[in-house]
Amino acid sequence: MSPILCVAGARPNFMKIAPVLGALAEAGLTCRLVHTGQHYDPAMNDCFFRDLGIPAPDHYLEVGSASHAVQTAEVMKRFEPVLESEAPAAVLVVGDVNSTLACALVAAKRGVPVIHVEAGLRSFDRAMPEEVNRVLTDQLSDLLFLTEAEALDNLRREGIPEERAHFVGNVMIDSLHRNLARAVPAVQTLGAAPGSYALLTLHRPSNVDDAATLAGLLEAVADIGRGLRVVFSVHPRTRGRIEAFGLQGLLAGLTVLPPLGYLEMLGLMRDASLVMTDSGGIQEETTALGVPCLTLRENTERPITLTQGTNQLVGTDTARLRRAVAEILAGRGPAGRIPHYWDGCAAQRIAAVIRAWLAETERLKAA
DSSP states (O other), X not given: OOOEEEEEOSHHHHHHHHHHHHHHHHTTOOEEEEEOOSSOSGGGTHHHHHHXXXXXXXXEOOOOOOOHHHHHHHHHHHHHHHHHHHOOSEEEEESSSHHHHHHHHHHHHTTOOEEEEEESOOOOOTTSHHHXXXXXXXHHOSEEEESSTTHHHHHHHTTOOGGGEEEOOOHHHHHHHHHGGGOOOHHHHTSOOTTSEEEEOOOOHHHHSSHHHHHHHHHHHHHHTTTSEEEEEOOHHHHHHHHHTTOGGGGTTSEEEOOOOHHHHHHHHHHOSEEXXXXXXXXXHHHHHTOOEEEOSSXXXXXXXXXXXXXXXXXXXXXXXXXXXXXXXXXXXXXXXXXXXXXXXXXXXXXXXXXXXXXXXXXXXXX
């Protein structure tokens, strides 16, 4: 049987693709891993492959950084020859980054079936490039795997046949379950006891590309840091914006760390009293860990983290952020519960569906 081409390109993809690769291999399916190189910094790349046990990619496209249009186009240009040489049975993409849409588009135009892991999520904010990637990738996909049952409503509204969609759970949480016992304790990373600090991450363009917005957030976090240690793992892009806007002075009271490996970051999340972030994946991981999360956005494509999890939206309203932190520290944050199928077995469900689907496809071809 022809291989399945599995695509990853950026940090969130790595946590999603790792359990999928393992489950497909266990199901007896041949895979080839394509790394587009959308994240190419060793701190955002090599250490995640090592921590998650991802094999070396069969194809490395070395795309690197660029504008959304240029990066998407470059992935398409470099992926098409790989598609031609491999002649895969399907292309499997994960998440919502530029690489996801680019490879799905190339496959669809060449008549190769597309499988989308983490389908149906919507923020309903088309100003987010990731939202455009999600919507278009789902339209191109032949198999769509959902992390939450409610995502099916989004697909129905967009005219996607229900029989293509399968609610399987969350592969991000598969990676978390498999690695939690190996997570690096905060005391080792920081010399800090569990519950003695808050963790901050920021990388969304809406938060870091505007000087006033970024300054307001950092000022609020600095204020919070006067009463609670704040640990800020700084994304390379965010660091560049802080330096360009001359905001380095606002970091003075924070514990500033470079980008961390998966196991270090997992340990910091697990041991934090609360997490402040604009990351979609961290909203999910904190829900699975039972750690309060304050999302520095006005919307989320992961509403289950609000209705069932530990997440709260605070946007960029700094007064709202301060109040939410105070409520959590007073023990009044949402307790949350673990969503259905966030049990560490999503990848196995995905592999079972794909194996049956490929067998049926082969049967129909032979008929």
